[in-house]
Amino acid sequence: MIQPARHLTGETTVPGDKSISHRAVMFGALAEGQTRITGFLPGADCLSTVQCMRQLGVTIDQLSPTELIVHGVGLHGLKEPEDVLDAGNSGTTTRLLLGILAGQPFHITLTGDASIRRRPMGRVTEPLREMGAVIDGRENGRLAPLSIRGSRLSALRYDSPVASAQVKSAVLLAGLSAEGGSAVREPKPSRDHTERMLLAFGVDVRTTDDGYITVPPGSTLRATDVDVPGDISSAAFLLAAAAILPGSDLIIRNVGINPTRTGILDALREMGAEIDLQNERTSGGEPVADLRVRGRELRGITIGGSLIPRLIDEIPVLAVVATQAAGVTEIRDAEELKVKESNRIATTAAELRKFGAVVEELLDGLRITGRTRLRGGAEIETYHDHRIAMAMSVAGLVADGATTICDWESVDVSFPGFGDLLASFDKQTT
Numbered sequence: 001m002i003q004p005a006r007h008l009t010g011e012t013t014v015p016g017d018k019s020i021s022h023r024a025v026m027f028g029a030l031a032e033g034q035t036r037i038t039g040f041l042p043g044a045d046c047l048s049t050v051q052c053m054r055q056l057g058v059t060i061d062q063l064s065p066t067e068l069i070v071h072g073v074g075l076h077g078l079k080e081p082e083d084v085l086d087a088g089n090s091g092t093t094t095r096l097l098l099g100i101l102a103g104q105p106f107h108i109t110l111t112g113d114a115s116i117r118r119r120p121m122g123r124v125t126e127p128l129r130e131m132g133a134v135i136d137g138r139e140n141g142r143l144a145p146l147s148i149r150g151s152r153l154s155a156l157r158y159d160s161p162v163a164s165a166q167v168k169s170a171v172l173l174a175g176l177s178a179e180g181g182s183a184v185r186e187p188k189p190s191r192d193h194t195e196r197m198l199l200a201f202g203v204d205v206r207t208t209d210d211g212y213i214t215v216p217p218g219s220t221l222r223a224t225d226v227d228v229p230g231d232i233s234s235a236a237f238l239l240a241a242a243a244i245l246p247g248s249d250l251i252i253r254n255v256g257i258n259p260t261r262t263g264i265l266d267a268l269r270e271m272g273a274e275i276d277l278q279n280e281r282t283s284g285g286e287p288v289a290d291l292r293v294r295g296r297e298l299r300g301i302t303i304g305g306s307l308i309p310r311l312i313d314e315i316p317v318l319a320v321v322a323t324q325a326a327g328v329t330e331i332r333d334a335e336e337l338k339v340k341e342s343n344r345i346a347t348t349a350a351e352l353r354k355f356g357a358v359v360e361e362l363l364d365g366l367r368i369t370g371r372t373r374l375r376g377g378a379e380i381e382t383y384h385d386h387r388i389a390m391a392m393s394v395a396g397l398v399a400d401g402a403t404t405i406c407d408w409e410s411v412d413v414s415f416p417g418f419g420d421l422l423a424s425f426d427k428q429t430t
């Protein structure tokens with residue numbers, strides 16, 4: 001149950017970055033030596049990655065919820081698992097593992113929950129098959145469960161039709177064990193954590209003048225410690241809440257501000273929110289800062305193009321902010337939302353309408369007309385999608401009565417403790 005709040009004040013932190021946590025475990029496993037991970041996100045998705053890597057023969061000591069030691073086995077040290085690998089709800093686990101396993105000399109079957117079994121895997125299995133991977137699965141390898149009989153891979157120069165870090169990463173990771181150098185180019189830049197972290201592990205990743213990201217074959221990953229910054233995608237819910245609650249003044253410490261991820265800061269600022277970066281620094285090849293956000297009058301904006309991959313996971317909560325901005329907000333070029341944990345164009349629109357918001361579904365996005373006073377009493381369906389659960393909780397903070405969120409547990413996928421954090425703000429503000 002979410003109660004309305006007056007404003008958010010004070011200081012907080014958010015859990016570790018999900019994308020970086022997954023990669024730290026996977027790359028640590030493939031490295032020579034021990035990788036110590038601090039600031040790890042103990043969310044369900046990253047724990048699925050830990051479980052899969054353990055089944056592949058990697059020893060991972062969990063010293064605390066956020067601190068792990070990964071005992072690397074090297075690029076050729078993984079073992080055939082005794083059972084099916086289960087990626088749970090995690091697209092990142094599924095697609096990056098496919099890239100890693102395509103060139104391993106054994107058989108695996110990989111599956112996930114009902115959402116994962118609906119999400120498109122052909123975008124990864126097709127380029128991997130071009131490299132020589134032997135993959136089968138439902139609908140001819142387009143849907144999980146998928147099985148891979150690892151094989152010798154040849155190099156690929158791949159022009160991805162989608163701006164997807166998961167596709168890019170899968171090809172680059174397969175490229176590590178291919179014969180010859182592989183390269184990937186994407187239509188718009190997606191998050192580059194794989195490139196940055198491979199470099200930190202000693203792999204000579206480069207970007208060519210014509211935009212291909214390349215990895216040399218036969219590279220050795222050398223273990224290195226990874227301190228995971230806070231996840232800007234999780235911070236986004238707090239930034240959005242503070243932006244729409246006038247009088248808010250909130251500092252979120254230690255948040256990753258990799259430029260491929262900061263689209264939400266650009267969009268909120270363009271809407272009129274005041275966001276300052278403090279203590280900017282670099283940690284493990286990733287830029288980090290403290291974010292200070294203050295609530296202000298907001299106006300509608302139009303977004304699309306290359307901004308979209310830079311805020312793709314933040315669009316549901318951006319739509320909530322748009323209900324509190326004067327005028328029309330239009331989000332275009334965001335078809336990718338349809339293939340996330342839920343169809344986020346449809347689910348965001350359906351749930352926001354329960355608050356009385358004025359939302360139109362577009363083929364490639366959403367049109368929201370504000371400013372609307374949101375109604376209390378909504379009973380929110382989350383479709384087992386963590387981002388929908390949290391975005392609608394933010395809407396609940398500005399509604400004029402209590403909001404019920406069904407299937408609250410889904411928030412544990414990326415932001416364990418979100419409910420307690422919101423409740424702690426409520427106490428400060430009433």
Ligand SMILES: O=C(O)C1=C[C@@H](OP(=O)(O)O)[C@@H](O)[C@H](O)C1
Pocket residue numbers: 018019020091092163164165166167169190191312313336
């Ligand atoms: O590589 C990653 O860590 C991710 C990439 C994005 O997905 P796509 O690659 O499908 O765009 C994003 O939505 C997801 O939350 C995490």
Ligand SMILES: C=C(OP(=O)(O)O)C(=O)O
Pocket residue numbers: 045089090091092093313340341387414
């Ligand atoms: C889309 C997401 O993650 P994944 O693709 O890893 O399931 C997300 O966290 O919003």
